[in-house]
Amino acid sequence: MENFWSNIILEIGSFQITGAQLTIASLQTLGLLVLDWLILFWLLRKLFRRFDVEQVRRRQVRRRFQPLFLYLVILTWMWTCKVDYTLYQDKMRWIGISTLIQALMFWQIAFIVDLILGRVILRNFFQTQGNLKNPILGGGSSGLQRTLTTSNRYIKYAVYVITLMAMLSLFQTDFTFFEGKVGKGNYALRISNVLIASLVILMAQLLIWLIIHLFLANFYRRRSINIGSQFAFNQLVNYLIYFIAGMIALHFVGVNITVIAGGAVALLVGVGIGLQQTFNDFFSGILLLFERSVEVGDWVEIDGLVGKVRRIGPRTSVVQTRDNRSVIVPNSRLVINNVTNWSHGDDVARFTVEVGVAYGSDTQMVKELLIAAAKQHPKVLENPPVNVRMVLFGDSSLDFEVYFWSNEFMGIEDVKSDIRLEIDQKFREHKIEIPFTQTDVWVRNWDTKK
The missing domain is CATH 1.20.58 (Methane Monooxygenase Hydroxylase; Chain G, domain 1)
Structure with a gap:
C-alpha cells in the first residue's frame, strides 16, 4: 500500500x-x-x-x-x-x-x-x-x-x-493611462483606479435602488405619504449618496479632495457671477425639496400657465400642461414668483362658470337650473355641494356664477364646457334668455336735407 x-x-x-x-x-x-x-x-x-x-x-x-x-x-x-x-x-x-x-x-x-x-x-x-x-x-x-x-x-x-x-x-x-508630474507631486492614473471608482458609483446606484424601492417604498405605503413628499425625500437620498460616492471615487482615482475643495471656492468666486442664475435655480430646487411648497403631482399656475408638476430636478422642473406639452420651468420661478398651487394640501379645487340672464327672468328658477346643470356632471363632486351666486346687475344681464368642486385638473376646461352646454339646454327648455349686448347709437347734427 x-x-x-x-x-x-x-x-x-x-x-x-x-x-x-x-x-x-x-x-x-x-x-x-x-x-x-x-x-x-x-x-x-x-x-x-x-x-x-x-x-x-x-x-x-x-x-x-x-x-x-x-x-x-x-x-x-x-x-x-x-x-x-x-x-x-x-x-x-x-x-x-x-x-x-x-x-x-x-x-x-x-x-x-x-x-x-x-x-x-x-x-x-x-x-x-x-x-x-x-x-x-x-x-x-x-x-x-x-x-x-x-x-x-x-x-x-x-x-x-x-x-x-x-x-x-x-x-x-495593471495598465497605466497617465503618469507624470501634476503640481508638486507625481500622479498616475491606472485602469484599476478607474474600475474601483466605477464600482463605487455603480454600488451607490444599487444602494439608492435598495433604499428607495425596498425600504422607503414600504415605509411610504404604511404611512400613506403623498407622492410629492416621496419624490422630495428620494431626491435628497440621491443627492447625499451620489455626493459621498463621488468623493470616494475621486479619492480612488488619486485626486486630492482637499485641493478640490480649495479650488472649488476660488472657482465659484470667479464663475459665480456668470452662473448666478444657475446657482439660484439649483438652490431653489433644494429649497423646494425641503420646504415642499410645490411637490411632484401638484397642479400649479405660473404666469397663466396651468399644468401638473412631473419632476423637480436640480436646476429645472418639468410641468405638463393640459394639452400634454412639457414645459421646462427654472426652479427659481417656483420659489420667487407668485405660484398658484391648486392641489397644495388637498387634491380638489373649486372652479367657476359664469353666465348672464335677461332682466325679468325668474332668478330662483335660474339658480335651481344652474345647480342641476353642474351637479349632473360626473366629474363634479357632491361634497362640497354646488353653489350659485348672483354677483352683478350688469348693463344688459343679471350675472350669475356657478361654483363647483372637482379633482379633474387636467380636463377641467372640458368639464366647464359640458356644464355650459347643459346650462344652455336647460335655459332653452325653460324659456330663459341669455342676452347679448345691445347698443343704441345716438347721432347728433344729422343732416336731414340729405
Whole structure:
C-alpha cells in the first residue's frame, strides 16, 4: 500500500503523478460531482420554486453551471497533481494554463450571478409588483419595465466590473493611462483606479435602488405619504449618496479632495457671477425639496400657465400642461414668483362658470337650473355641494356664477364646457334668455336735407 501512495502511476511529459495525488484528485472530483448534484437538483430547484422561474430560464441557468463544474474539475486535477504549463513569465508575473482556466471560471461565475440576480430574482420582484393592486413601485407597467431594465443594467455593470478587477489581480496586470508630474507631486492614473471608482458609483446606484424601492417604498405605503413628499425625500437620498460616492471615487482615482475643495471656492468666486442664475435655480430646487411648497403631482399656475408638476430636478422642473406639452420651468420661478398651487394640501379645487340672464327672468328658477346643470356632471363632486351666486346687475344681464368642486385638473376646461352646454339646454327648455349686448347709437347734427 505504501508503494502505491509513493509510486509514480502516470507520467504526462515531464510531470509525474503519484498514487496519493491520483487518489486525492479522484476523491475531490467525486466531491465536486456531489456538489454539482446538490446545486442543480436541490439548491436551484428550491430557488426556482421560490421565484416561480419558467422552464426556459431554468434550463438556461443549469447550462451555465456545467462549464463551471468542468473548470473546477480540471483545476482540481492540475493543482493536486501539480501539473501546469508556463505560458508567460517575467519578474513581475507568471501566467500558466491554470491562470487561463481560472479566468474562464471567473467569467462563468459572472454569467451565473448576472443571470440569477437580474433575470430570476429581480424579474420576479418586478412581476410581483406588477400584479399588486397598490405596488410600491409606481409608473404603471411601462414604468416598472423601465425600472427593471435600468436595474438589470446596473447589476450587469457591477458584476462585470468586479470580474474585470479579479482578472487584473489574477494576471497581476495593471495598465497605466497617465503618469507624470501634476503640481508638486507625481500622479498616475491606472485602469484599476478607474474600475474601483466605477464600482463605487455603480454600488451607490444599487444602494439608492435598495433604499428607495425596498425600504422607503414600504415605509411610504404604511404611512400613506403623498407622492410629492416621496419624490422630495428620494431626491435628497440621491443627492447625499451620489455626493459621498463621488468623493470616494475621486479619492480612488488619486485626486486630492482637499485641493478640490480649495479650488472649488476660488472657482465659484470667479464663475459665480456668470452662473448666478444657475446657482439660484439649483438652490431653489433644494429649497423646494425641503420646504415642499410645490411637490411632484401638484397642479400649479405660473404666469397663466396651468399644468401638473412631473419632476423637480436640480436646476429645472418639468410641468405638463393640459394639452400634454412639457414645459421646462427654472426652479427659481417656483420659489420667487407668485405660484398658484391648486392641489397644495388637498387634491380638489373649486372652479367657476359664469353666465348672464335677461332682466325679468325668474332668478330662483335660474339658480335651481344652474345647480342641476353642474351637479349632473360626473366629474363634479357632491361634497362640497354646488353653489350659485348672483354677483352683478350688469348693463344688459343679471350675472350669475356657478361654483363647483372637482379633482379633474387636467380636463377641467372640458368639464366647464359640458356644464355650459347643459346650462344652455336647460335655459332653452325653460324659456330663459341669455342676452347679448345691445347698443343704441345716438347721432347728433344729422343732416336731414340729405
